[in-house]
Amino acid sequence: MFNDKICVVTGAAQGIGRTIVDRFAASGATMVYALDMNQEVLSKAFMGMNNVKPIVLNICDRAAIDVLVSQIKADFGRVDVLVNNAGITRDALIDKMSEHDWDMVVDVNLKGVFNLTQAIAPIMIENNTGSIITMSSVVGTDGNIGQTNYAATKGGVIAMTKTWAKEFARKGAQVRANCVAPGFVETPMTAELPEKVLDMMKGKTPLGRMGTPDDIANGVEFLASDKASFITGQVLKIDGGLVL
Incomplete structure (x- = not known):
């Protein structure tokens, strides 16, 4: 499905991002650039995969992005797929949310997406030609208590x-841009939540x-492919019916 494609995926070390990278690589991509800040996890995740290039990169660092993109263009002359998956949370009710936590989430989740795109x-x-898929959330379409920064x-x-x-x-130009909005998904982040919170999430769905990372990767894979031309x-929305 992705024969001869050059793909770039952020937040690639684990969870949804890692699953997406694996999908592209297994589907014949010439090269998948797997970007993340976690060097240790990143290097282990794709060890021995000849068509995956793990790169430690901060999507808030414009100079580093320019160097990387210039190198990709020099090596291959194109980028066929960009998946803006990297994101963070710093949750708090608005009266307790610090300016620092607001700025951090906006810098990574919004400005970082802008920078790379x-x-x-x-x-x-x-x-x-090209397909850009950006990870949103049902929180971005319908809001959530304690997540003013993330929802924004x-x-x-x-x-x-x-x-x-x-x-x-x-x-x-046949350049497409779409979003995927997951609901509650099993990731390393949600794995740290108490069982009663996980049960509450399931009860609302x-x-x-x-959802699983594979559920989300299915949608990303489709939107990135020529089947979604x-x-x-x-x-x-890939949310099990959470938001109807």
Whole structure:
């Protein structure tokens, strides 16, 4: 499905990001650039995979992004798929949320997505093809108590994505931009939650379970592929019916 494709995935060391990288690599991608801040986990995750290049990168570091993207362009001349998956949470009710925690979440979840997309989109436009998938959340579409910063960023990436869908294709380039909005998903982050909280999450989900990284990767894989060649500017909720 991804034969000869060049893919870039952020937040790639574990959970949803790692599953997405594995999918692209197994589907024949020429190279998957797996970006993350966690060097130890990143290097172990893709050891021995010839078509995966793990790279420690901070998506808030514009200079590092420019170096990487210039190298990818020099090596391959194109980027076919960008998955903006990296994200963090710093939850608190608004009266207890610090400016530092607000800034951190906005810098990574919103500005980081902007940074990498701004660097890679021109290559896609130049080559007349590309698919950009950005990880939003049902929190970005419907809000959640204690997550003002996270909700703002996940709603923001939806707005940016809809803008990009119009902007990047305005001169005829087949460059698509879409979002995936997961519900409650089993990840290393949620694994640390108390059992009663996990049971509450499952109870709120009509399908009665939490999602898996594979569930989310299924949607990303579809939107990144040529099977979704006429889909752009959309938000695909993968939430087990949590938000209807």
